[in-house]
Amino acid sequence: MENTLEFNSKEVKGHSQDWSKQISSFYKSIDVDSDIYNCLENLPRYVRVVGFDYTIINGFPHNYNDNPSKRLKSESSQKIERGTNTLEMNFSKDTKYLENIAKQLQAQIHCKVSLSPTILGILRISDGKAKINNTDLYKTGKIIGIDLSSVITAMSLEVHPNDHVLDLCCAPGGKLLLIADSLQKNGPPSKKSFGTITGVDISQKRISICQSLIKKSNSMAKIRVRLFATDGTTFKVPPPDENWWDFNHLKKNPPSKPNGLQEPKISKTESSVLKPFFSSKLLRNISTPNSLANKKYSKVLVDAECSHDGSLIHLEKYINTSSGSFAKLDDEFLTYDRLKNVSDLQYKLILNGWNNLCVDGTLIYSTCSLSYKQNELVIAKFMEKIIMDHNSE
C-alpha cells in the first residue's frame, strides 16, 4: 500500500487543513481510526515510577475499565515468564507503594492519578496537559514522564540482568532509563547481574538532556549506563567486559592508558577510541581487551528518527499551543527533504544495529510514525539485505 502522507508531503507543505485531511485518509487506509485526531483534546499522560521491574499484568491488552488496584490485591502474587526465567511478583507490596506515589502526585498536580491497568509501575494522569516538573516526586527523580507505547517498546526487549543492551537513538532517554531499571531487578551489579546499557545519539543537545535525566534519576541503575554522542549508523564500540563492576578485578587489570582510551586509529566511531559522553566511574575505567573487540550486544534497540506523525501527544503540543499549528509541524518534521532522507537513515540505523547484535540476540526497531515507508518498507529492505548477505556467505 502506498504511503500518501509522504509522497504528497511536498505539495501539502504550508496547507495545514489539507494535510490534516490527508493524514486522516492515510490512517483510514491502514485501518487506523480516521477520527484519531478528534481525541487530541482529552488524552491522558503517563509517568513511570523509577526503580520498578515493569510487568505486564495478566497479559495485554486489558480492559481499561478494569480496576487494577482491586485486581492486583486479589492476585497478590503472580508468576511471570521472562525469557527463560520465571519471576515471582509480589503485587500487593508493589501496589501499596505505587498507590502511595499516585496519591502524593495527585495531591501535587490536582488531577486524577491512577495505576495503569496494563503495566505495573506506570501511573496514568487523567489530564494530558498536567505538568509534573514542579512536583517533589519529579525533582527527586522518583517519577519520569513516558508514553505507554514507549514502555511497551522497551519491555519488548525482555531484558535479563546479564544483557548488554545497545540503544542506538537513545535521547532524551525515556526507554534507556526504563531498560536500565529492568537490568537492576536482581539488585546491584554482580556476577549474576552484570548487564549494562550503552546509549548513542547524534544530537549533543539531546544527549545532554539524557545525561541530566540520568543524573536526576533516583535509581541505582544509572551505574550501568554509558552514553556516546555520535552517529548510530557507524557506531562500533563493543559492550563492556563482564567484570566491569568489580573493583578488585580492575585493580588487577588496570587500563593500559588513562580511561582505557587509545589514540584514534581508524575512525571516530571505531572500538576503543571513542570517549563516552557520560558513564559511571566503573564503566569509564574499563579497558577493552583486544579479545573483546568483536564482542556484540545481546539486545539492540533502534528507536529511529522519524516523521513523528503517529505521536498524538507530540502533535497536540504543536496544534494546541498558542504558537503551534499543523503548518509548524510540517515545517519542522514533514519537509520533503527530511522525509526523503529519513527512511535511508532508518535503514542505515537498523543495519548497524544488526551488525552490533550477537548471534541469538534480539533487535527491536521502532518509530513513532504510522507510515509504511518508515516501518514495513525499511524492515523489508533490511531483511532482503541480510538474507542476501547470508546466502552469499
Ligand SMILES: C[S@@+](CC[C@H](N)C(=O)[O-])C[C@H]1O[C@@H](n2cnc3c(N)ncnc32)[C@H](O)[C@@H]1O
Ligand atoms: C525518536 S527519538 C529517540 C527517543 C528515545 N529512544 C527515547 O526513548 O527517549 C530519535 C533520536 O534519534 C536521534 N538520531 C537522529 N539521527 C541519528 C543518528 N544518525 N545516529 C544516532 N542518533 C540519531 C535523534 O537525535 C533523536 O534523539
